Amino acid sequence: MAVAGAALVVVAATLVPWAWLPGQQVRAVSARTVFTAAQVQRFEDVSWMFRLASWGGLAVGLGVSVWLGLTRSGTRLLGRLPGPWVVRVLLATGAVTLAGALARLPFGVRSQDVARGAGLSRQGWGSWALDELITVAITAVSTALVLAIVVGIARRAPRSWPAWAAAAAAGLAFGGSFVYPVVVEPVFNDFTSLPDGRLRTEIFALAAAEGVPIDDVLVADASRRTTTLNAYVSGFGSTRRVVLYDTVLTGLPRPEIEVIVAHELGHAKHDDVLLGTTLGALGAAAGVGLLGVLLSSPRLLRRAGASGPGDPRVVGALLALAAVGTLVASPVENTISRAIEARADRTSLEATGATDTFIAMQRELTLRSLSDPTPPWLSQLWFGSHPTVLQRVALAEQLAGRQSGPR
Secondary structure: HHHHHHHHHHHHHHHOOOOEOOOEOOOOHHHHHHHHHHHHHHHHHHHHHHHHHHHHHHHHHHHHHHHHHHHHHOOOOOHHOOOOHHHHHHHHHHHHHHHHHHHHHHHHHHHHHHHOOOOOOOOOOHHHHHHHHHHHHHHHHHHHHHHHHHHHHHHHHHOOOHHHHHHHHHHHHHHHHHHHHHOOOHHHOOOEEEOOOOOHHHHHHHHHHHOOOOOOEEEOHHHHOOOOOOEEEOOHHHOOEEEHHHHHHOOOHHHHHHHHHHHHHHHHHHHHHHHHHHHHHHHHHHHHHHHHOOOOOOHHHHHOOOOOOOOOHHHHHHHHHHHHHHHHHHHHHHOOOHHHHHHHHHHHHHHOOOOOHHHHHHHHHHHHHHOOOOOOOHHHHHHHHHHHHHHHHHHHHOOOOOOOOOO
């Protein structure tokens, strides 16, 4: 735990671009300089409905995990599962994952209902339910694989298992990030190459100017699910891909699309996916070390109804502790994410010099997604993976040497 934690601190301190704008503090512009009062009110109304559904689902899901993993009544239920230890690990993981999904379902339904009512979702209820079912299945299978490895190592090496399991967790983090774009993403979307034309030519020229080698730019058929605009980079090495939602191609003018692509190329230029994966791997290793410390407590093991970390009955406790740890670590994780996103914004602005286009694009993204430009500070700290639109506008204006932006 100490070694992985120290490595995590060193990597984060040296490679994360903590200063959004070197030499300056980015101060968000006023919402009224970018949006009308009616628009701001609309953003806040919709965002609060999403927040209540999201926070409610998070609280209920966490409560189910803690009940099944750390209370006598819950652990008795999981302790009755039959079969050899591997089967019991798989069944327990599936049971906890399914129970959490069912507990969160009403909140997910509410969130989808809000999205449909606000015009953000084009999905019918059948298609939405299928996506949710597939997500639960992928989560259960991948989590069960990890836990089977951890418990199996603990059975073979009762004293040194945290070290071996930490190495395995770090390796799985890298492997998962590498294969995710080619294994999981195609389950939810179809991808095609951006057609030949002026936009494709200019994107490749922009990539060359930024020193980012790319083989292709892919378009995801996101419009069958959503009306929002998005783009992203995933994978690294031979699986790295730059992806645009098809809604971006139909919803924005070409200059704004190029600014979005320049942002994503900024992530590729700085190997942000690899950086995030490295931080995640070190965090996973440190987390496994912390589990080793916690599971050395006889009191905790009694609450879990397990004799030790190699007992399959420990699965519920592992999942509960992981859920709590993930929530506690979220502010740090998202603070890092916001810094990385700000650097990608800065890279885009420096590569294109299109300050007004960047601001217009950010405004349009917000109008289409109905995201809150002024979220509560605690919500932004804990769950905000990107700077707010008002911070991003301020970054663009300050980088351009302006005191105030276009109205």
